[in-house]
Amino acid sequence: DTGVSQDPRHKITKRGQNVTFRCDPISEHNRLYWYRQTLGQGPEFLTYFQNEAQLEKSRLLSDRFSAERPKGSFSTLEIQRTEQGDSAMYLCASSSTDMGYTFGSGTRLTVV
């Protein structure tokens, strides 16, 4: 297993466009988490899944954000009508019951 994969690594988009990010967790991990990190800050929790069920969403996750994990494997995070304030690093992590949280390298979003 190569760990948690995120695609793309970088995304530049114009304000108002929609973007979608993908996360492939470690295969035996049943929990998957999304975080957002802005420059100089710690990661902020967005949402998490146990298998295909979305168990918690942060207040940071506005109506323009949606996340899915349709078959309990990979997950997607979509941002509609992007705004400049959405520019950040989006991190995905997965874990199993042993509390081993493994992070991907992130997707850096720049909204111009």
Place this chain on the structure above:
Amino acid sequence: AQSVTQPDIHITVSEGASLELRCNYSYGATPYLFWYVQSPGQGLQLLLKYFSGDTLVQGIKGFEAEFKRSQSSFNLRKPSVHWSDAAEYFCAVVVAAGNKLTFGGGTRVLVKP
């Protein structure tokens, strides 16, 4: 309110000197505790974690951390810093198994030659 605090935003240390990074938490019960390191533009790498037992935890890259219940602290230490330790360090907690990690604001470590 529940929180994780890293009081030092930046620390500059000379290569070969010791390093200590502070982390305090405010939760009703003792959470599970973690330290992560992040190099520029990269994801987060786990240095060590504490769930229970011995309060002095050994991690990778020569790091250790000590849990002090009375002070609600989980400070990270390294006896002798290398230039490659320059990075951002994050303390994180989990309140219950399987729940989300909550991170502190991070401490950026600069290493002088």
